Amino acid sequence: MVNDSGDRGRPREARPAGRHQEEHDLDVEEALALVREPGSREPEPARDTPSAPAPSPRTTSHAQHQATPWPEARVTAERAARSVPRRAPVSVPLDAALGLVLAAPLTALTDLPSFDTSAMDGWAVAGPGPWDVRDEGVLAGHAGPRSLGDGEAVRIATGARVPQDTTAVLRSEHGTTDDKERLHATREVVHGQDIRPRGQECRSGDQLLPAGALATPAVLGLAAAAGYDTLSAMPRPRVEILVLGDELLTAGLPEDGLIRDALGPMLPPWLRALGTEVVAVRRLGDDAEALYQAVKGSDAELIVTTGGTAAGPVDHVHPVLRRLGAELLVDGVKVRPGHPMLLARTRENQHLVGLPGNPLAAVSGLLTLAEPLLRVLAGRAAPEPYTLPLRDTVHGHPYDTRLVPVVVRADRAVPLHYNGPAMLRGIAAADALVVVPPGGAHPGQELELLDLPWAWAGIGECFT
Numbered sequence: 001m002v003n004d005s006g007d008r009g010r011p012r013e014a015r016p017a018g019r020h021q022e023e024h025d026l027d028v029e030e031a032l033a034l035v036r037e038p039g040s041r042e043p044e045p046a047r048d049t050p051s052a053p054a055p056s057p058r059t060t061s062h063a064q065h066q067a068t069p070w071p072e073a074r075v076t077a078e079r080a081a082r083s084v085p086r087r088a089p090v091s092v093p094l095d096a097a098l099g100l101v102l103a104a105p106l107t108a109l110t111d112l113p114s115f116d117t118s119a120m121d122g123w124a125v126a127g128p129g130p131w132d133v134r135d136e137g138v139l140a141g142h143a144g145p146r147s148l149g150d151g152e153a154v155r156i157a158t159g160a161r162v163p164q165d166t167t168a169v170l171r172s173e174h175g176t177t178d179d180k181e182r183l184h185a186t187r188e189v190v191h192g193q194d195i196r197p198r199g200q201e202c203r204s205g206d207q208l209l210p211a212g213a214l215a216t217p218a219v220l221g222l223a224a225a226a227g228y229d230t231l232s233a234m235p236r237p238r239v240e241i242l243v244l245g246d247e248l249l250t251a252g253l254p255e256d257g258l259i260r261d262a263l264g265p266m267l268p269p270w271l272r273a274l275g276t277e278v279v280a281v282r283r284l285g286d287d288a289e290a291l292y293q294a295v296k297g298s299d300a301e302l303i304v305t306t307g308g309t310a311a312g313p314v315d316h317v318h319p320v321l322r323r324l325g326a327e328l329l330v331d332g333v334k335v336r337p338g339h340p341m342l343l344a345r346t347r348e349n350q351h352l353v354g355l356p357g358n359p360l361a362a363v364s365g366l367l368t369l370a371e372p373l374l375r376v377l378a379g380r381a382a383p384e385p386y387t388l389p390l391r392d393t394v395h396g397h398p399y400d401t402r403l404v405p406v407v408v409r410a411d412r413a414v415p416l417h418y419n420g421p422a423m424l425r426g427i428a429a430a431d432a433l434v435v436v437p438p439g440g441a442h443p444g445q446e447l448e449l450l451d452l453p454w455a456w457a458g459i460g461e462c463f464t
């Protein structure tokens with residue numbers, strides 16, 4: 001960890017000369033987070049704030065040359081998932097399939113409806129009226145009523161099987177019986193009215209949904225109606241979370257340079273909302289050997305680490321990846337916050353996403369690297385990219401993309417305050433993150449939005 005709490009007895013990292021550019025970038029990033037204080041309607045441009053010197057692109061450091069442009073990083077993460085051997089589909093009971101992706105087309109196992117059905121409560125009638133009404137009625141769920149003779153009617157309930165030779169269903173409000181128990185229609189009866197014929201919705205063998213469809217509540221209902229007890233689905237990618245940092249408390253108030261772990265509570269539900277199974281959350285402190293052993297011993301398809309991605313004295317992620325012989329696919333991304341994020345292939349069917357420790361930087365890494373990788377592993381389709389016009393000016397980083405929390409109001413993206421790398425106050429109130437190109441964006445400019453999984457679907461839907 002980069003440790004700047006002097007009272008913890010660990011030296012702050014001596015910054016190598018080649019890192020000067022990043023120091024400037026950090027200043028810019030911190031300043032950008034602060035230029036729009038709550039209530040300030042006209043934000044000062046970042047270059048005018050004394051703490052935000054605009055760095056010159058000509059003096060970029062080695063690390064920055066290595067860093068991957070933000071759009072490319074997401075494509076690399078998708079490609080990494082495609083390189084993994086295809087995972088075998090699993091058979092899952094309907095009540096456990098919500099949020100999974102269908103591994104095979106959903107093919108009707110029956111006609112729907114599977115028999116001619118009354119669409120209304122009333123009478124099944126045969127031929128023109130008036131009709132003689134049978135004594136016994138027909139209810140839903142009862143098998144094989146006797147066929148009707150011409151001029152005959154029988155009381156019938158919605159969903160009941162219509163007797164053979166029924167020509168129409170007369171709704172109860174459209175018929176009256178006389179004193180001889182004969183039924184008269186009070187309006188014209190059209191042949192076939194209010195009968196749902198067998199196979200109206202589908203025939204057995206029809207494809208109802210393609211492979212790749214997401215098992216939503218409606219899909220589970222359709223599958224049940226069509227005769228399924230289990231679904232063939234892509235298994236959830238298995239994710240293990242390794243939370244690094246000696247400074248982290250799991251309860252109580254921050255004290256003595258210690259802070260609360262914000263990522264341990266945040267990441268598991270977020271990763272579940274992305275369609276994964278979180279197999280473990282482990283807190284390893286700043287212990288390189290523990291990290292090495294944890295990665296080596298993990299059978300998860302994705303390991304997510306938090307913190308320790310930078311070059312401080314206890315930032316162990318890079319050295320441990322080197323020791324493991326892992327292949328670094330992305331080592332830094334041109335995005336703010338979160339630029340030290342990384343993606344590595346640790347073995348043939350296992351990847352590791354290193355999220356920076358700053359909490360909003362971790363969110364940035366989650367959406368930039370983990371989300372595309374997990375989406376492909378889970379077999380989910382990419383969300384349709386969409387843009388909205390920006391309501392207010394957003395200052396840009398000179399040459400990196402920025403991800404800024406926004407709320408959507410009246411079809412415009414409204415940037416939120418408190419969007420600094422160490423802050424969660426903005427994202428906690430947000431509907432989405434807006435993708436701000438290098439140099440910034442002006443009011444009315446159309447910008448891409450990255451939705452937060454719960455913003456439109458609701459907590460219950462996306463976390464079960």
Ligand SMILES: Nc1nc2c(c(=O)[nH]1)N[C@H]1C(S)=C(S)[C@@H](COP(=O)(O)OP(=O)(O)OC[C@H]3O[C@@H](n4cnc5c(N)ncnc54)[C@H](O)[C@@H]3O)O[C@H]1N2
Nearest residue numbers: 001002022245261262263307308309310315356357358361
């Ligand atoms: N010399 C340089 N120093 C730093 C650079 C750099 O390029 N050169 N990058 C900075 C940036 S940007 C970030 S982001 C951080 C990333 O650092 P690490 O991934 O190594 O993260 P840590 O140092 O472990 O932690 C950073 C920060 O976040 C806090 N943290 C960590 N884990 C949690 C958690 N689970 N919950 C809440 N807060 C957490 C930690 O206490 C630190 O304050 O590096 C910069 N330094």
Ligand code: MOO
Nearest residue numbers: 337338339361421
């Ligand atoms: O500022 Mo860092 O970019 O928080 O990730």
